Amino acid sequence: MRQVLLQMDQVTKRYGPDAEVGPLSLSLGEGEWVVLTGPDGAGKTTALRLAAGVLAPSSGRVQRVEEGIGYVAAAFSLYPDLTAEENVRFFARAFGMASGQARAESERLLEWVGLGPHSHRLAGQLSGGMKKKLALVCAVVHRPKVLLMDEPTTGVDPVSREAFLALLHEFAAGGAAVLLSTQYMHEAEHAGRVVLLDRGHVLCDAGLSELRARYPHHVAEISGGSRSALLERAHALPGMVSAHPLGGRVRVVLREPVAGLEQAAPSLEDLFVWLAGDESR
Amino acid sequence: MNAVHSQHLTRRFGPFAAVDAVDLSIPAGSVCGLLGPNGAGKTTLIRLLLGLLAPSEGSAQVLGFDCVRDTEEIRRRTGYMSQRFSLYNDLDAQENLLFYGRVYGLRGKALDERVEELLTWSDLAADRRRLAGALGGARRQRLAFACAVLHRPPLLLLDEPTSGTDPFARRRFWEMIYDLAAEETTVLVTTHNMDEAEQCDRLAMLLDGRLVAEGTPAEIAAGGSLEEAFSRLARSQP
Numbered sequence: 374m375r376q377v378l379l380q381m382d383q384v385t386k387r388y389g390p391d392a393e394v395g396p397l398s399l400s401l402g403e404g405e406w407v408v409l410t411g412p413d414g415a416g417k418t419t420a421l422r423l424a425a426g427v428l429a430p431s432s433g434r435v436q437r438v439e440e441g442i443g444y445v446a447a448a449f450s451l452y453p454d455l456t457a458e459e460n461v462r463f464f465a466r467a468f469g470m471a472s473g474q475a476r477a478e479s480e481r482l483l484e485w486v487g488l489g490p491h492s493h494r495l496a497g498q499l500s501g502g503m504k505k506k507l508a509l510v511c512a513v514v515h516r517p518k519v520l521l522m523d524e525p526t527t528g529v530d531p532v533s534r535e536a537f538l539a540l541l542h543e544f545a546a547g548g549a550a551v552l553l554s555t556q557y558m559h560e561a562e563h564a565g566r567v568v569l570l571d572r573g574h575v576l577c578d579a580g581l582s583e584l585r586a587r588y589p590h591h592v593a594e595i596s597g598g599s600r601s602a603l604l605e606r607a608h609a610l611p612g613m614v615s616a617h618p619l620g621g622r623v624r625v626v627l628r629e630p631v632a633g634l635e636q637a638a639p640s641l642e643d644l645f646v647w648l649a650g651d652e653s654r
Numbered sequence: 655m656n657a658v659h660s661q662h663l664t665r666r667f668g669p670f671a672a673v674d675a676v677d678l679s680i681p682a683g684s685v686c687g688l689l690g691p692n693g694a695g696k697t698t699l700i701r702l703l704l705g706l707l708a709p710s711e712g713s714a715q716v717l718g719f720d721c722v723r724d725t726e727e728i729r730r731r732t733g734y735m736s737q738r739f740s741l742y743n744d745l746d747a748q749e750n751l752l753f754y755g756r757v758y759g760l761r762g763k764a765l766d767e768r769v770e771e772l773l774t775w776s777d778l779a780a781d782r783r784r785l786a787g788a789l790g791g792a793r794r795q796r797l798a799f800a801c802a803v804l805h806r807p808p809l810l811l812l813d814e815p816t817s818g819t820d821p822f823a824r825r826r827f828w829e830m831i832y833d834l835a836a837e838e839t840t841v842l843v844t845t846h847n848m849d850e851a852e853q854c855d856r857l858a859m860l861l862d863g864r865l866v867a868e869g870t871p872a873e874i875a876a877g878g879s880l881e882e883a884f885s886r887l888a889r890s891q892p
């Protein structure tokens with residue numbers, strides 16, 4: 374049985390008479406990688422802050438392992454007038470690491486995420502993507518058992534993102550748990566589980582293959598011709614649920630498969646739209 | 655007809671070539687995604703095309719105008735939406751549109767009609783009296799987009815337009831982009847996000863200042879995922 378590293382039971386946070394997130398229940402075990410997603414305003418940031426303990430719940434209970442939590446907020450929250458390397462060493466020392474080890478670890482981690490050549494630049498002068506990577510390094514330098522990250526890859530380029538995700542894989546493989554929020558459906562492909570929040574509630578908490586199996590619709594793609602012609606064709610198809618352009622193609626969601634159309638696997642975005650419902654929001 | 659056409663476009667800063675011999679063509683009325691890691695030269699390329707920087711070598715025509723000689727002509731015909739949105743938070747939605755409209759030289763009835771048309775198009779008519787600073791992410795984004803297209807520019811530059819918005823907002827936003835493309839507006843989008851790159855008609859990828867891939871998303875993905883294709887390209891460079 375895997376050790377549970379983080380357990381949230383019926384946790385709520387009230388912001389006012391009509392604004393409440395929760396009740397949320399969520400558990401994270403050793404080696405797990407979970408993606409938290411949901412529409413704008415669903416409560417993702419609140420959920421992460423409750424999990425990290427930077428926000429006190431109005432009710433319910435959060436239990437965490439004692440070895441510590443690494444938390445990366447969505448906003449840049451490092452010291453802009455320290456260098457990249459000084460920031461990492463500061464956090465290492467703050468978590469009680471010996472000076473020599475702090476130096477070695479900061480060098481290793483900065484190299485690993487590709488910030489080696491920039492380690493002596495001021496953190497405030499790094500590009501957006503570099504800041505995100507530096508924040509990750511600062512959050513994991515003390516080797517926490519649970520890593521919580523709020524949209525860590527927004528603004529990170531695909532090449533850096535690969536290094537970033539590889540680091541998370543290594544982290545999870547070492548027995549730690551990763552919970553990150555994202556709006557990018559491609560990222561959820563790396564996760565074992567997807568937790569979808571909507572209006573403060575958990576809409577689903579399941580593995581990707583399970584979600585795909587539950588998807589009731591069929592997806593097809595049509596191409597050839599102008600976007601408006603393709604959309605017109607899509608809307609005339611029997612059992613059409615929705616249609617939207619994707620580059621030169623149009624993606625159609627159908628109740629039943631239509632013969633002669635190229636079938637496509639439902640993307641995470643299709644799953645998201647289905648689960649969160651209401652296309653008109 | 656190409657909206658953007660560059661030949662051997664190069665910009666050096668000292669010995670460093672930020673943009674290195676780029677031959678890029680973007681057909682008019684298409685949505686083109688500009689991709690590349692941080693520091694690959696995307697911003698320098700855009701600054702060259704807008705005439706904000708002079709090329710060290712090579713040349714470019716934008717909407718048929720030369721990017722060194724005719725910079726005023728190009729800028730007048732270009733809309734730009736930055737990642738930061740550049741809205742006035744203490745003006746309401748309608749006031750932001752009116753302000754930008756006057757900056758672009760619209761006056762009187764023409765201005766009022768254009769603002770009304772854009773409020774409807776961007777689903778903001780009901781929010782017209784709300785301060786831009788009090789609008790949620792998706793509405794702010796649509797307002798910034800409406801401000802960028804007030805003067806009906808034939809070329810539109812979008813810098814990571816849907817960074818951090820949810821799939822519902824993203825789909826709605828892309829419908830607006832496709833509306834413009836259908837009216838022959840050329841749209842150049844810089845993005846790090848493969849969900850967004852897939853929405854483009856064509857993609858161009860920059861690495862170390864050089865154009866290393868160009869084509870439709872399907873051509874570049876070559877049967878796999880776009881993300882894999884880009885990682886492969888990035889690794890294959892010296």
